[in-house]
Amino acid sequence: MVVEGRYRLVRCRECRTEYFRPDPTLSPCERTEPVSEYWEEYKFGLYSSDDVRRGYEQRYAATLDQAERLTGPIETVLDIGCGIGNFVSFAQSRYTHSYGVDVDPDAVEMARSRGLRVALSEDLDSLLPDATADVVTLWDVIEHLYDPFPVVGRALQKLRPGGTVIFETPDASFPVRPVVLAVKAASGGRVDLTRHMYYWEHKIYFTEAGMRGILSRLGCKVISVQRPTSPRAKMQEIFTRYADSSWQSRALARAWPRLESAARRTKRGNKLIVIAHRNPGAVSSSRVQ
Structure with missing residues (x-):
């Protein structure tokens, strides 16, 4: 495809x-440029929606409750790819310290306007010292990376020894995926x-x-895997957009x-929601060979 x-x-x-990779069968002149960027204008409205935010907050609460049951108390949270700060805001209401970083300047500006402790990804070191966070989260981030090791390795440097990392990402094994691929091929x-x-x-679809x-x-050792669906309000908004x-x-x-x-x-x-425990003796690296 x-x-x-x-x-x-x-x-x-x-x-x-x-994985999506550049199609080797197409010449450079045949390859079109992407028509959008990740933080398209409509997404600011989508993730600002009260219904969508509440749907995600239910997910955040259930996931963090489980993480605390499995790995112990949480005081400091770092969110990688925080966007406009919805998770940072939620975590701020529960924990002593809550931080976030994102690559998109407009998203970071909006998060900061909400009074959240958020910075551009390049300023992560000025936001939080290494080996400080009890939990590092990457909600719908890892799938956007051609090579996840530098970003995840760098994020783990901020995690204390024995800390917890949480991922949410699309599940490649979701049964509807092979069906739509087969229908396209057959038709x-x-x-x-x-x-x-x-x-x-x-x-990447993991x-x-x-x-x-x-x-x-x-x-890191995986200690929990859940397969929820995307929040209903979010999917309704997306389907309405393309109706x-x-x-x-x-x-x-x-x-x-x-x-x-x-x-x-x-x-x-x-979706996959993965909770993993960082081995106390592990040494994070920005690149794993």
């Missing part, structure tokens, strides 16, 4: 994690719902095995509530 006229989906034979591309399951901004492999190399784009999109929007309910019942949602 090729998206945005330039990225081809490939799959690891061992862990089944999926010769005439029925294409893949853009609702795959986005060019997401460079499986549980893929996440376990990366975290093991970074000196008039095609009959295929409208059909998926109508089918999604049933698909989502089935995924919840079977605990096979479109």
Whole structure:
């Protein structure tokens, strides 16, 4: 599958994690430039929505409660890829210290306007000393990275020995993904719902095995894996945004509530939430060989 006229989906034979890589069959003149950036204008409104925020706060609360049960009390939290600061704001209401960083200047500015302790990623060292945080979180961040090791390794330097790291990321093994790929192939591309399951901004779609492999190399042990669905309010907003784009999109929007309910019942949602414990003797590195 090729998206945005330039990225081809490939799959690891061992862990089944999926990757977008530049399509080698296209010449440079055939490859189109991306038509959007991650923090598009509509996302500021999406994540500012009260309903969407409440949906995420329920997830944050459940995940942090579980992390505390498994790994002990939390006082200091660092959020990598904090966006406009929704998680930082939530954590600030529960813990002594809450910090965040993001690469997008507009998102950081908005977070700061809310009175949150947030900085650009390049200023992380001025925000928080190494080996300080009890928990480091990456909510929907790791999938945006061609190579996650430098970013995650750098984030782990801020985690105290024996601390906890939490990831949320799309699950490559979500059962709807192979279905939409098969339908596209069988129809010769005439029925294409893949853009609702795959986005060019997401460079990696991890499986549980893929996440376990990366975290093991970074000196962390996975202690919990959950497979929730995306918050309902968020998906409704997204489907509404694309409601008039095609009959295929409208059909998926109508089918999604049933698909989502089935995924919840079977605990096979479109997301992975991974909680991992950093080995006390582990040494973080900005690059793992």
